[in-house]
Amino acid sequence: MTGRQVYLDNSATTCPYPAVIRAVVEAMEEHYGNPSSLHKKGVEAGRLLSQAREAVATSLGVSPSEIVFTGGGTEAINLAIKGALPGRHGRHVVTTAVEHPAVLSALEQLKEQGVEVTVLPVDGQGVVDPQQLQEALREETYLVSVMYVNNEVGAVQPLEEISVVLAGFRKGGRKLLWHVDAVQAYGKMPVLPGELGVDLLSVSAHKVHGPKGVGALYVAPHTQLRPLVAGGGQEHGWRSGTENVPGIAGFGVAAAVIAREARGAQGKLFPLKKKLVEGILAAVPGVLLNGPPCHQNSSRCAPHIANLSFPGLRGEIVLHSLEERGIYVSTGSACASRKNPGSHVLKAMGVKGDLLEGAVRFSLSPKTTEEEIDYVVEQTAAVVQELYALYGVKKIGFRP
Numbered sequence: 001m002t003g004r005q006v007y008l009d010n011s012a013t014t015c016p017y018p019a020v021i022r023a024v025v026e027a028m029e030e031h032y033g034n035p036s037s038l039h040k041k042g043v044e045a046g047r048l049l050s051q052a053r054e055a056v057a058t059s060l061g062v063s064p065s066e067i068v069f070t071g072g073g074t075e076a077i078n079l080a081i082k083g084a085l086p087g088r089h090g091r092h093v094v095t096t097a098v099e100h101p102a103v104l105s106a107l108e109q110l111k112e113q114g115v116e117v118t119v120l121p122v123d124g125q126g127v128v129d130p131q132q133l134q135e136a137l138r139e140e141t142y143l144v145s146v147m148y149v150n151n152e153v154g155a156v157q158p159l160e161e162i163s164v165v166l167a168g169f170r171k172g173g174r175k176l177l178w179h180v181d182a183v184q185a186y187g188k189m190p191v192l193p194g195e196l197g198v199d200l201l202s203v204s205a206h207k208v209h210g211p212k213g214v215g216a217l218y219v220a221p222h223t224q225l226r227p228l229v230a231g232g233g234q235e236h237g238w239r240s241g242t243e244n245v246p247g248i249a250g251f252g253v254a255a256a257v258i259a260r261e262a263r264g265a266q267g268k269l270f271p272l273k274k275k276l277v278e279g280i281l282a283a284v285p286g287v288l289l290n291g292p293p294c295h296q297n298s299s300r301c302a303p304h305i306a307n308l309s310f311p312g313l314r315g316e317i318v319l320h321s322l323e324e325r326g327i328y329v330s331t332g333s334a335c336a337s338r339k340n341p342g343s344h345v346l347k348a349m350g351v352k353g354d355l356l357e358g359a360v361r362f363s364l365s366p367k368t369t370e371e372e373i374d375y376v377v378e379q380t381a382a383v384v385q386e387l388y389a390l391y392g393v394k395k396i397g398f399r400p
């Protein structure tokens, strides 16, 4: 094992920025008051909450009163999905086959209460068809949940087109809420719920160099939402319980970076992902990219997630061989890798057999450098070549 470490598992979680760590520690050491307390200590803690709310709101281009802090992305999603009020006739929800388990499992729970769920298929690149969404909408549809960027393959869903379809559906006065899981898009590309006409949008701090266990739900004005956690009425009554002030303060620092740099992040990350994918594909023929191709300006391809299949090898073996060289990647989403080895996302895209088993996800962050990408390309080619020799995989050749 060399001394070099390259962390390319940023879609699982990220390393907190030093300024985030400082903000968390300062909040714990100095501003430990309860934000609901009336004395100075409480007011100081309340000020940290307000600053963080302002920063998260600015990063999303919305108003601070529309931000609800939660205990992470999963909780924000659960609040959106289980909290969305069906209205008098609502009993139908539409989603996609490639959503995160937080969405799919929350919907499974709704099904037990009699809600009908339509799960839209995706194409071979993991992208949903807005026309199919339009056809799935019914009089009783009260909620649509479509993610922004898929966490396993980096497919960007056609949210602008979906926005048009949903606006058309609502025109007749029909009530429908649209939730977007933007956990993987946030910080890598512009996430502007107001421009899309989204009602509910979930983000998570630890995917953007913030602390774990903190997230936020954007709630558009006049959205009817039922709280999941009842209590003292914190967070506009939608998420009771004394706020995680240190975590939220850290999230605020990460959000301020996003507000300044999210547009630039896309332009910086895209060439790095392209270099990574093209470098590995050129060095190891037979390897396949799962997800939308990353040509210049491909609007369906997220700039930071690359999922590659190494036929004839198990993804886990490639992962551990790269780990020996100080490179950290993943075989899919961190949540799915232990419990469910066959990725539901790749299966929905029609990926099968060898290609399903041999999938590896490389995920970048705005902190990733070109030099790191060069190292990863070189080491991946070497590792795969060694593994093919070891396991006697002959069908795939290597460029000299």
Ligand code: PLP
Pocket (backbone or CB within 6 Å): 011, 012, 072, 073, 074, 075, 077, 100, 102, 147, 149, 150, 151, 181, 183, 184, 204, 205, 206, 213, 214, 215, 333, 334, 335
């Ligand atoms: N949604 C997506 C697309 C994710 O990638 C994740 C995390 O992997 C989540 C939701 C859940 O976020 P959290 O880990 O903050 O609960």
